[in-house]
Amino acid sequence: MAAIWADRKSLAGKTVTVRGKVVKFNGGILGRNWIHIQDGTGAAADGTNDLLVTSDAAAKVGDIITVTGTVAIDKDFTAGYAYAVLIEGAKIELK
Numbered sequence: 001m002a003a004i005w006a007d008r009k010s011l012a013g014k015t016v017t018v019r020g021k022v023v024k025f026n027g028g029i030l031g032r033n034w035i036h037i038q039d040g041t042g043a044a045a046d047g048t049n050d051l052l053v054t055s056d057a058a059a060k061v062g063d064i065i066t067v068t069g070t071v072a073i074d075k076d077f078t079a080g081y082a083y084a085v086l087i088e089g090a091k092i093e094l095k
Contacts, residue, residue, distance in 0.1 A: 001018065001020065001037070001038065001039050001041050001042050001048065001049065001050070001051045002041035002042040002043075002048055002049075003041070004016060004018060004051060004071065004085060004087075005042060005048040005051075005084075005085055006048075008071065008073050008084065008085040009073065011071040012071055012072065012073045013070065013071065013072075014070070014071055015068060015069065015070055015071075016068070016069070016070075016071055016087065017066060017067065017068040018037070018039065018051065018066070018067055018087070019039060019064065019065070019066045019067075019095065020037030020038050020039040020051065020064070020065065020067075021037060021038055021039070021062065021063070021064050021065075022035055022036070022037055022059045022060060022061050022062060022063045022064075022065060023036050023037065023038050023050065023061065024036035024061065025058070025059055025060065025061055027058060030077070032054045032055065032056060033054065033055050033056065033057065033058055033059075034052065034053075034054055035052070035053045035054075035055060035059050035065075035067075035090075035092075036050050036051070036052055036053075037050070037051050037053060037065065037067065038050050038051070051085070051086070051087065052083055052085075052086040052087070053067050053069065053086065053087045053088075053090045053092075054069075054086065054087070054088050054089065054090065055067070055069070055089070055090040055091070055092055056089075057090070057091070057092040059092060059094070063094055064094075064095045065092050065093065065094055065095060066092070066093045066095055067087055067090040067091070067092050067093075068090060068091050069087040069088055069089050069090030069091065070087065070088050070089055071085065071086075071087060071088075072085070072086050072087070072088045073085050
């Protein structure tokens with residue numbers, strides 16, 4: 001995750017694959033599922049330890065998943081939901 005955060009500008013619009021543990025799941029918001037994953041890299045102090053993923057697929061908190069999707073940066077969904085980096089339209093594999 002830390003690498004995606006660090007290279008987010010050059011990765012924008014590109015497909016990436018990352019593996020992590022689901023730490024938060026919100027289903028069916030704005031027509032998609034919102035999944036936060038962590039892999040032990042990055043820093044909690046600046047939020048680089050957490051990566052938001054949107055998907056049609058579901059996952060449960062505690063699942064270890066591999067996601068493949070498109071990197072998006074500087075997305076603002078209003079109402080205080082703005083993200084410097086996220087992975088959109090991800091396909092999910094449960095590991």
